[in-house]
Amino acid sequence: xxxxxxxxxxxxxxxxxxxxxxxxxxxxxxxxxxxxxxxxxxxxxxxxxxxxxxxxxxxxxxxxxxxxxxxxxxxxxxxxxxxxxxxxxxxxxxxxxxxxxxxxxxxxxxxxxxxxxxxxxxxxxxxxxxxxxxxxxxxxxxxxxxxxxxxxxxxxxxxxxxxxxxxxxxxxxxxxxxxxxxxxxxxxxxxxxxxxxxxxxxxxxxxxxxxxxxxxxxxxxxxxxxxxxxxxxxxxxxxxxxxxxxxxxxxxxxxxxxxxxxxxxxxxxxxxxxxxxxxxxxxxxxxxxxxxxxxxxxxxxxxxxxxxxxxxxxxxxxxxxxxxxxxxxxxxxxxxxxxxxxxxxxxxxxxxxxxxxxxxxxxxxx
Ligand SMILES: NC(=O)c1ccc[n+]([C@@H]2O[C@H](COP(=O)([O-])OP(=O)(O)OC[C@H]3O[C@@H](n4cnc5c(N)ncnc54)[C@H](O)[C@@H]3O)[C@@H](O)[C@H]2O)c1
Ligand SMILES: [Fe+2]
Numbered sequence: 001x002x003x004x005x006x007x008x009x010x011x012x013x014x015x016x017x018x019x020x021x022x023x024x025x026x027x028x029x030x031x032x033x034x035x036x037x038x039x040x041x042x043x044x045x046x047x048x049x050x051x052x053x054x055x056x057x058x059x060x061x062x063x064x065x066x067x068x069x070x071x072x073x074x075x076x077x078x079x080x081x082x083x084x085x086x087x088x089x090x091x092x093x094x095x096x097x098x099x100x101x102x103x104x105x106x107x108x109x110x111x112x113x114x115x116x117x118x119x120x121x122x123x124x125x126x127x128x129x130x131x132x133x134x135x136x137x138x139x140x141x142x143x144x145x146x147x148x149x150x151x152x153x154x155x156x157x158x159x160x161x162x163x164x165x166x167x168x169x170x171x172x173x174x175x176x177x178x179x180x181x182x183x184x185x186x187x188x189x190x191x192x193x194x195x196x197x198x199x200x201x202x203x204x205x206x207x208x209x210x211x212x213x214x215x216x217x218x219x220x221x222x223x224x225x226x227x228x229x230x231x232x233x234x235x236x237x238x239x240x241x242x243x244x245x246x247x248x249x250x251x252x253x254x255x256x257x258x259x260x261x262x263x264x265x266x267x268x269x270x271x272x273x274x275x276x277x278x279x280x281x282x283x284x285x286x287x288x289x290x291x292x293x294x295x296x297x298x299x300x301x302x303x304x305x306x307x308x309x310x311x312x313x314x315x316x317x318x319x320x321x322x323x324x325x326x327x328x329x330x331x332x333x334x335x336x337x338x339x340x341x342x343x344x345x346x347x348x349x350x351x352x353x354x355x356x357x358x359x360x361x362x363x364x365x366x
Pocket of ligand 1: 093177178
C-alpha cells in the first residue's frame with residue numbers, strides 16, 4: 001500500500017516569470033526577496049507585469065533564523081490583509097522565510113511557540129504562497145515545510161504544515177543564469193541529496209522513486225557540464241527540472257541520514273546546506289547497498305548493475321566538483337563525527353534511513 005500527494009500547480013520554462021501576474025489575479029501581495037541588486041532588478045520586472053506589491057520584505061539572509069524572522073514577521077504584520085498572497089522570489093531561504101510569514105499571526109511569537117513546543121497550530125496563519133525559486137536545489141517550492149534556524153541555541157527546526165505547500169511553483173531557469181559556480185554546485189548537490197535520500201528511505205514509494213531516479217541521474221550527467229558553461233540555458237533548465245523532480249520525490253518521503261547529520265555541521269562550522277548534506281553521500285551509500293532489494297534496484301537504475309562501483313563513482317563525481325567527501329575537511333574531528341552519526345541515526349530524519357548503525361560504522365570515513 002502506498003500513497004503519493006502533491007498539490008502544487010507547477011509552471012516551468014523560460015519566461016514563465018512574466019506570467020506571475022496571471023496567478024496573482026489582482027490580489028494584494030507581499031513580495032519576499034533578498035536585499036541584493038540582482039533581486040531589485042527582478043522585483044522591478046515583476047512589478048512591471050504584476051503591479052505594485054502592498055509590501056516588500058527583503059531582509060532575508062541565508063538560513064533564516066529567529067532574529068531575522070522576528071523582524072520580517074513584524075514588517076509583514078504592518079501590511080497584512082486577509083486576502084493577501086505571498087510571492088517568494090529567491091532560493092530556499094526566501095521560500096522558507098515566506099512559509100514562516102504565511103504562518104505568522106501579528107508577529108513571529110506564535111510560530112516560535114509552535115516550533116518550540118508543538119502547541120498552538122490553531123493560532124497560526126495560512127496565507128497562500130507563490131514560490132519562484134532562483135536556485136535549483138532545495139525543492140522548497142513543492143514541499144510543505146520550512147527549515148528554521150535558531151543560531152543562538154544552535155538548533156534547527158522544521159516548520160511542517162499541509163497549509164505550507166505553495167499554491168504555485170513558477171520555475172524559470174533563465175533567472176538562474178547568474179548563479180555563480182560555487183552556489184550552482186552546492187544547491188544542485190542539495191537536490192542530488194534529496195533524490196538519493198528519498199530512495200534509501202522508509203517512506204519511499206514507486207512515484208517518489210521514479211522522480212528520484214530521474215533527478216539523480218540527470219544531476220550526475222548534467223552538473224559537470226553546467227559548471228563549465230554557467231550561462232547555458234539548456235543545461236540550467238535540465239538541472240532546474242531535476243531539482244524540481246527531487247523536490248517532488250522527497251516532498252512525500254522527507255530526507256534521511258545525510259540530512260540529519262548535516263544540520264549540526266551547518267550550525268557549528270557554517271558549511272552551506274547543500275555541501276553539508278552531500279559530502280557524506282558516498283559513505284551513506286556504501287552503508288546501505290544490500291540492505292533492501294527495492295532500494296538496490298532503484299540505485300542500479302542510477303549507477304548501473306555493479307553497485308560496488310557506485311560508491312567510487314559518487315565519490316569521483318563529488319571530488320570532480322572540488323567537493324571533499326571527508327568530514328575532516330569541514331572541521332569535524334574523529335570522535336565528534338562518530339557521535340554526530342550516532343545521534344543523527346536516532347534523529348527524526350535519521351529514523352527514515354533504511355540502513356543500520358553497524359553498517360554506517362563499518363563504512364565510517366573521516
Ligand atoms: N523547505 C525545504 O524543503 C528545504 C529543503 C532544502 C533546504 N532548505 C533550506 O534552504 C536554505 C538554503 O537555500 P538555497 O540553497 O536555495 O540558498 P539561499 O536561499 O540561502 O541563497 C544563498 C545565496 O544565493 C544567492 N542567490 C540565490 N539565487 C540567485 C541567483 N539566481 N543568482 C545569483 N545569486 C543567487 C542569494 O543571494 C544568497 O546569498 C537553507 O536554510 C536550507 O535549510 C529548505
Ligand atoms: Fe536539503
